[in-house]
Amino acid sequence: MSKKFFICVVAAAVACLFAFSAFAADEKIKVALVIPSTIDDMAWSQAMYEGIKAVQAELGEDKMEVAVSERLWNAVDAGAAIREYALQGYQLIIAHGAQYQSLLNEIAPEFPKISFAYGTGFATESPNIFAYDPHAQEGAYLLGMIAGLKTKSNIIGIVGPVEAGDAIKFNKGFVQGAKAVNPNVDVRIAYTGSFGDLVAAAEIARTHIKAGADVLTGSSQQSVGAINVTKEFDKLFWLSTDMNQVSISPKTVLAAQVYNFKDTVKTMLDSRAAGELGGKHLELSFANNGLSLVYNEELAAEIGDDIKAKVEEAKGKLVDGSLKINME
Incomplete structure (x- = not known):
């Protein structure tokens, strides 16, 4: 293999990696968040909201759109919101609660080109569902x-x-x-x-x-x-x-x-950009900085x-x- 050809191959590989990166994509990514409480609950829902907003701040609002539906304790209302976001073409829909797992298992197969996520979760019954799992x-x-x-x-x-x-x-x-x-x-x-x-x-x-x-x-x-x-x-x-x-x-x-959800959201976006729409169990731990302890x-x-x-x-x-x- 000539040196010139080798360089071309490496360059092509690098170009592919950049093409797969969610952060290099020309297409504006649309992310929807469905939560049981509010974005300022000082707990579970706010932690995820701040993680998503941190990714948006890194990418820029021109590259990432965020929509939120709050106070969706009721499964019927939550399911309606998830379906509406799917119909509107949101590429990643995060239903932030283990109680939403059955909803996603029902809805996700109907929208195979859209990525869905829920947590705390372990199972990913559909290839376009991510499950995230804070330890x-x-x-x-x-x-x-x-x-x-x-x-x-x-x-x-x-x-x-x-x-x-x-x-x-x-x-x-x-x-x-x-x-x-x-x-x-x-x-x-x-x-x-x-x-x-x-x-x-x-x-x-x-x-x-x-x-x-x-x-x-x-x-x-x-x-x-x-x-x-x-x-x-x-x-x-x-x-x-x-x-x-x-x-x-x-x-x-x-x-x-x-809980530091920023990297979890980035992983889902990067996986999607690389052609993996779901099927992953994403863990948050001290080992991967998904968790931190503050005094x-x-x-x-x-x-x-x-x-x-x-x-x-x-x-x-x-x-x-x-x-x-x-x-x-």
């Missing part, structure tokens, strides 16, 4: 360690939404992390039966506190209701997930597990260097795989 248990384990080391009463309360999916992963990781550093801790879990019932979440938080809990946590959009309750008490702490919720209560939120600097004195050192050591073991969380 909620990883950050939960670290938050559980903080709770186990901070509690004075040895009673910790979890305000759960629904006993399924992401909530179960979070709760299992949290309990194991707490007991790893404090075998005497009693972690009590109660569920509202809803992802968005702020009032019920607040009531469960009060019940935990009355029972002696001095550290609380919980997942989903409803957690804002519980966090607001913690503002009323001294030396009571909350540990967050989904987003950094410190701004809700700077005096009680100690630390947070944050409340205002409460730095409450989490000393000794606690941080133990937590960071465990985080390193999660990344290298030497620490395994039991999900059975």
Whole structure:
């Protein structure tokens, strides 16, 4: 093979790679987001919205259009919105919730040239569905360690939404992390039966506190209701997930597990541009920077260097795989 021919081959290959990149495409990509709550819920929905907007900021609004449908708890309404976006030619439709899986399994085969996505998810029954899967248990384990080391009463309360999916992963990781550093801790879990019932979440938080809990946590959009309750008490702490919720209560939120959806969205767009419309299980973990742990600097004195050192050591073991969380 001549040197000139070799150079031509390499150049052609590189050109193909650029052609497949979603970020080099001349066509304007249209992305739709269907969410159960709102883009400012300070939790699950906002985390994905900010991830999408970060990709749009990187590409430019002239290259990427974003549409959002909010408050679609009802499956019938959500299904109608998803179909409408498909009919309007949106290339990627993200139904942000495990509750939307059955809808996508029904709708996606009808629109084989459109990419759909949902999470927390594992199965991709159709070749044009992406399932994204935050490893909620990883950050939960670290938050559980903080709770186990901070509690004075040895009673910790979890305000759960629904006993399924992401909530179960979070709760299992949290309990194991707490007991790893404090075998005497009693972690009590109660569920509202809803992802968005702020009032019920607040009531469960009060019940935990009355029972002696001095550290609380919980997942989903409803957690804002519980966090607001913690503002009323001294030396009571909350540990967050989904987003950094410190701004809700700077005096009680100690630390947070944050979902970083930007790279997940970019991966879906790049895969689509390369001809893969779905069929992938996309994970978010500490190892791939899909997850991050942030501390409340205002409460730095409450989490000393000794606690941080133990937590960071465990985080390193999660990344290298030497620490395994039991999900059975």
